[in-house]
Amino acid sequence: xxxxxxxxxxxxxxxxxxxxxxxxxxxxxxxxxxxxxxxxxxxxxxxxxxxxxxxxxxxxxxxxxxxxxxxxxxxxxxxxxxxxxxxxxxxxxxxxxxxxxxxxxxxxxxxxxxxxx
Amino acid sequence: xxxxxxxxxxxxxxxxxxxxxxxxxxxxxxxxxxxxxxxxxxxxxxxxxxxxxxxxxxxxxxxxxxxxxxxxxxxxxxxxxxxxxxxxxxxxxxxxxxxxxxxxxxxxxxxxxxxxxxxxxxxxxxxxxxxxxxxxxxxxxxxxxxxxxxxxxxxxxxxxxxxxxxxxxxxxxxxxxxxxxxxxxxxxxxxxxxxxxxxxxxxxxxxxxxxxxxxxxxxxxxxxxxxxxxxxxxxxxxxxxxxxxxxxxxxxxxxxxxxxxxxxxxxxxxxxxxxxxxxxxxxxxxxxxxxxxxxxxxxxxxxxxxxxxxxxxxxxxxxxxxxxxxxxxxxxxxxxxxxxxxxxxxxxxxxxxxxxxxxxxxxxxxxxxxxxxxxxxxxxxxxxxxxxxxxxxxxxxxxxxxxxxxxxxxx
Numbered sequence: 001x002x003x004x005x006x007x008x009x010x011x012x013x014x015x016x017x018x019x020x021x022x023x024x025x026x027x028x029x030x031x032x033x034x035x036x037x038x039x040x041x042x043x044x045x046x047x048x049x050x051x052x053x054x055x056x057x058x059x060x061x062x063x064x065x066x067x068x069x070x071x072x073x074x075x076x077x078x079x080x081x082x083x084x085x086x087x088x089x090x091x092x093x094x095x096x097x098x099x100x101x102x103x104x105x106x107x108x109x110x111x112x113x114x115x116x117x
Numbered sequence: 118x119x120x121x122x123x124x125x126x127x128x129x130x131x132x133x134x135x136x137x138x139x140x141x142x143x144x145x146x147x148x149x150x151x152x153x154x155x156x157x158x159x160x161x162x163x164x165x166x167x168x169x170x171x172x173x174x175x176x177x178x179x180x181x182x183x184x185x186x187x188x189x190x191x192x193x194x195x196x197x198x199x200x201x202x203x204x205x206x207x208x209x210x211x212x213x214x215x216x217x218x219x220x221x222x223x224x225x226x227x228x229x230x231x232x233x234x235x236x237x238x239x240x241x242x243x244x245x246x247x248x249x250x251x252x253x254x255x256x257x258x259x260x261x262x263x264x265x266x267x268x269x270x271x272x273x274x275x276x277x278x279x280x281x282x283x284x285x286x287x288x289x290x291x292x293x294x295x296x297x298x299x300x301x302x303x304x305x306x307x308x309x310x311x312x313x314x315x316x317x318x319x320x321x322x323x324x325x326x327x328x329x330x331x332x333x334x335x336x337x338x339x340x341x342x343x344x345x346x347x348x349x350x351x352x353x354x355x356x357x358x359x360x361x362x363x364x365x366x367x368x369x370x371x372x373x374x375x376x377x378x379x380x381x382x383x384x385x386x387x388x389x390x391x392x393x394x395x396x397x398x399x400x401x402x403x404x405x406x407x408x409x410x411x412x413x414x415x416x417x418x419x420x421x422x423x424x425x426x427x428x429x430x431x432x433x434x435x436x437x438x439x440x441x442x443x444x445x446x447x448x449x450x451x452x453x454x455x456x457x458x459x460x461x462x463x464x465x466x467x468x469x470x471x472x473x474x475x476x477x478x479x480x481x482x483x484x485x486x487x488x489x490x491x492x493x494x495x496x497x498x499x500x501x502x503x504x505x506x507x508x509x510x511x512x513x514x515x516x517x518x519x520x521x522x523x524x525x526x527x528x
Contacts, residue, residue: 014192015196016189017181017185017418018421025423025424028420028421030193054193057194058193058197062197086488087181088180088185104435107435108431110438111434111437112431115246116246116429116430117248
C-alpha cells in the first residue's frame with residue numbers, strides 16, 4: 001500500500017510500529033496530526049511518536065504516571081517521509097533525522113560493548 | 118532448511134515444553150485424580166499447537182511479533198492493560214522458574230537455596246549476554262531433553278496402558294463431592310493455563326523474527342508446533358501417569374519439583390534421579406530465560422524499541438536493560454523467601470487472565486486477508502482458533518472464583 005492510497009487511518013495507522021530505511025525500529029505511531037486541506041477536508045500532516053502523544057489517549061491519572069516515568073517528549077514525522085504502510089510504517093530516511101533514536105542512544109551509554117558472541 | 122536443523126528445532130521444542138508449573142500440576146493431577154486429567158493436557162496441547170503455529174506464521178509472513186499486533190489491534194489503553202497483566206504474569210512465572218531451579222541446585226549440591234538462586238540468575242544473565250538467540254534456545258532446549266528419563270521411567274514401571282489411553286477421553290471422575298469437583302475444575306483450568314502460557318507465543322513468535330523466518334519456513338513452523346509440542350506434551354503426560362501409578366497409592370501429594378523426580382528414582386535408582394534432576398534444572402532454567410525474554414520482547418515491541426538477541430546487547434540497549442532489570446526483579450521476588458509453589462499458583466492465575474487478550478489479536482491478524490494474503494487462516498485453523506478462544510474466555514472467567522474456592526488447589 002502506498003501513502004497515497006485510501007486507508008482507514010485510525011485503525012490502519014494508529015499504534016503501528018515505525019521502521020526506518022535501515023530497518024531499525026523507531027517507535028510506534030502514537031498519534032496522528034492533521035491539517036486542513038481545502039473545504040471540509042483534512043490531510044495527515046505528521047505522525048507523532050513519543051510518550052507525550054499519549055495525552056488524550058489515556059486517562060489523566062495514567063498519563064501522569066507515564067509522564068513521570070518517561071517524560072512527555074514528542075517527535076513529529078512528516079507524512080512525506082513515509083514510503084510504505086503495511087504491517088509497519090516505513091520511513092524513506094533514517095530515524096535519526098527526526099530524533100527517533102535519541103532514547104535508544106541515551107540508553108546505549110549504560111550498556112558495555114563487550115563479551116557477546 | 119536441512120533435516121538436521123529441522124530435527125534440532127523439534128527437539129528444542131520438546132525439551133523446552135515443560136516448565137515448573139506443568140511439572141508441578143502434572144504430578145499433582147496424577148496423584149490426585151489418576152489418569153482423569155490426561156485429556157485436559159491433550160486438549161490444551163492442541164490449543165497451543167494451533168496458536169503457536171499461527172504466531173509463527175504471522176511472524177514469518179507479516180514479519181510482526183505478537184505484541185506489535187496486540188498494540189495495533191487492541192489500541193493503546195487495552196494494549197497497556199494486556200502489557201501490564203502479562204508483565205506481572207511473566208515476572209511471577211520467571212521468579213517461580215528461578216526459585217524452582219534454585220531448589221533443584223540445592224538438591225544437587227546441598228548449598229543454600231538463596232545462594233543457588235543468585236548463582237542461577239548470574240548464569241542466566243551471562244548466557245543471554247554471551248550467546249546469540251539460536252544458541253540460547255538450542256542449548257537449554259536440548260539439555261532439557263534429559264527429561265525424557267521420565268518417559269523411560271514410566272515404561273519401566275509397566276503402567277496400565279489401557280487406563281492411560283482411557284485418560285485421553287474427556288471425563289470427570291464419578292463419585293466426587295462438590296468440593297472435589299471444584300478442585301478438579303481448578304486443576305483443569307490450571308493445566309490449560311500452564312500448557313497455553315502466553316509467554317510461549319510471545320517467545321515463539323519473537324524467536325521466529327530473531328531467526329529471520331520467511332514464507333519458506335512455514336512448513337518447518339507447522340512441523341515444529343505439531344510434532345515438537347505433541348512430544349513435549351507426552352512428556353508431561355508421562356509425569357502425570359507415573360505420579361498416578363506411584364504416588365496415588367501412597368496418598369502422596371508431590372508439591373515440589375524435587376518430589377516429582379522421585380518418580381524416576383523409584384524404578385531407575387540414583388542415576389535416574391540424577392538425570393531427572395538435571396533435566397528439570399535445564400527445562401526450568403530454559404523457561405526462566407523464555408519468560409524473562411518474553412517480557413523484554415513485550416515491552417520493546419509495545420513501545421517500538423530495537424529488540425532481539427540476534428543483535429549484540431549494545432545494539433538494542435533498552436531491550437538489554439529491560440531483560441536484565443526483569444531478571445533482577447524475578448530474583449528479588451525469590452529472595453523475599455516467598456514459597457515457590459505459591460508463585461506457581463499465582464503465575465497460573467494471572468496467565469489465564471491474560472490468555473484471551475493475547476490470543477484475540479493473534480486470531481484476528483492470522484485471518485487478515487490484507488496482511489496474511491494466501492497464508493491467512495483457513496476454515497480449519499479459524500474454527501479451531503475460535504473454539505479455543507471461547508474455551509480460554511470461559512477458563513479466564515472461572516479462574517478467580519475457582520482459585521478462591523480451592524485456596525489455589527489446596528482444599
